[in-house]
Amino acid sequence: MRAFSQLLDALVYTRSRNAKLKLIGDYLRRTPDPDRGYALAALTGSLDIPAVKAAVIRGLAESRVDPLLLRMSHNYVGDLAETVSLLWPAPDREHPEMDDGTVGLAEAVTRLRAVSRSDAPAELARMLDHLDASGRFALLKLATGELRVGINARNAKQAFADAFGVDVEGVEEVWHGLAPPYPELFAWGEGRAEQPRATDIPVFRPFMLAHPLEEGKVDLADYAAEWKWDGIRVQLVRAGGETRLYSRTGDDITRSFPDVAAAFTEAAVLDGELLVRGAGQGADEHGGAAASFNALQQRLGRKVVSGRMQEEYPAFVRLYDMLYDGAEDLRALPWSERRARLEAFMPRLDPDRFDLSLLIEAADFAELGEVRAGARDASIEGMMLKRRDSPYVAGRRVGLWYKWKRDPLTADCVMMYAQRGSGKRSSYYSDFTFGCWAEDGELLPVGKAYMGITDEELRWLDRFVRQNTVQRFGPVREVEKSLVLEVAFDSIHLSKRHRSGLAMRFPRISRIRTDKPAHEADRIETMRAMVT
Incomplete structure (x- = not known):
């Protein structure tokens, strides 16, 4: 030890x-x-x-x-x-x-x-x-299992690959077919055995990821555009008579979505977005029929999902790509050929559980920008731009795939509570709950964030919390309602779990508004108008 x-x-x-x-x-x-x-x-x-x-x-x-x-x-x-x-x-x-x-x-x-x-x-x-x-x-x-040492699973696998001179993607290919303490993996790394093979096992394959689209524009003759949906990226794997669903980090989430797993009976590996069907919604010009991320969140992380939960929040997968068709590895094929294979594969799938992410038609990049600016569907995050001749390669490769997220929404909110962080931030109050004003003058919480601030801003906010505490609740402090924070967020949704009836998606602190008095912060009705 x-x-x-x-x-x-x-x-x-x-x-x-x-x-x-x-x-x-x-x-x-x-x-x-x-x-x-x-x-x-x-x-x-x-x-x-x-x-x-x-x-x-x-x-x-x-x-x-x-x-x-x-x-x-x-x-x-x-x-x-x-x-x-x-x-x-x-x-x-x-x-x-x-x-x-x-x-x-x-x-x-x-x-x-x-x-x-x-x-x-x-x-x-x-x-x-x-x-x-x-x-x-x-x-x-x-x-x-809560190490919190600044290392994620991918980093640890990369460390193994670097130490033994093997390809980290090769490690990822077989990881879910192995079990601790991984004797086969170390035998391969030390040259005492061949690389382990996952035969007839529904193992995880590393996802292809995208770079943010910055100033440069792409030529739509070379790139295809499709919507970037606001669910969770999943990989559907069917092999050896068994189906598994994996998240982007390689976590097995099959037990949380048994209805989707049961519906996927064709031997293949598919890449898509896990979403929840919107009640009463039909398909629109975006492909539609998807509820907000807040609906999907009701099912995430559950080890046991009741029949009622499955009925109230019916999950489905909007498909992006095809990695394997049966035992045939398609990843070296260009995107355009994989897309054609996926389109041909769709009739073999249950249409209640699987549909195809639509491509976006635009004459040029300027028109594509106009389409993106007008997209405020509850389940759309932005756009994906994929080079038509790109193979499916693990990780982020420059020039192949780009993500073009829609501009974030912002609101001026008042800090209400602060909580100590963990790890390197355990000595600072770094997790902040903030709210907006209701019609009766009450301040109601609308979100919580710890991202977006610099180290210098963290120290400033920590001092503010210590100097303006009005009540203590264990590791949480209630502060004087006097500091305004400009909060950026991707979207906001109705929520029965919060007093305000609202929940932000990906909130982060974009600015400390010492120039703005608290009574001028945004109102709940203003936030409700942003609900999609």
């Missing part, structure tokens, strides 16, 4: 992405199996220890530490695992110094996976008693 804890410490205090990748690569090369495999699983979020959750750790800590001290410390530190690792009392024994070599990483994973939920606290306590503070932190992070 010592080597893994040292890796986590180093990652936390390293800012450079390349330096982080090298740290992970060095660890993977020098650490034996199966420890390194479980570490890689933890770094990619693929390690599941169902018996240990945050509530278990909190309850265990409260049995060893004064609950008030724990809550106050957690409020200050901002991370439960770090708080518990620092406060955990050393057990009484003859030699008080901790020896984190007594609990190996693979051993810890095996023991925690084997215990029941009722036995998990005692087993976890026994291991914590034999670790120092750094080892305890590593164990708790490992158990919960």
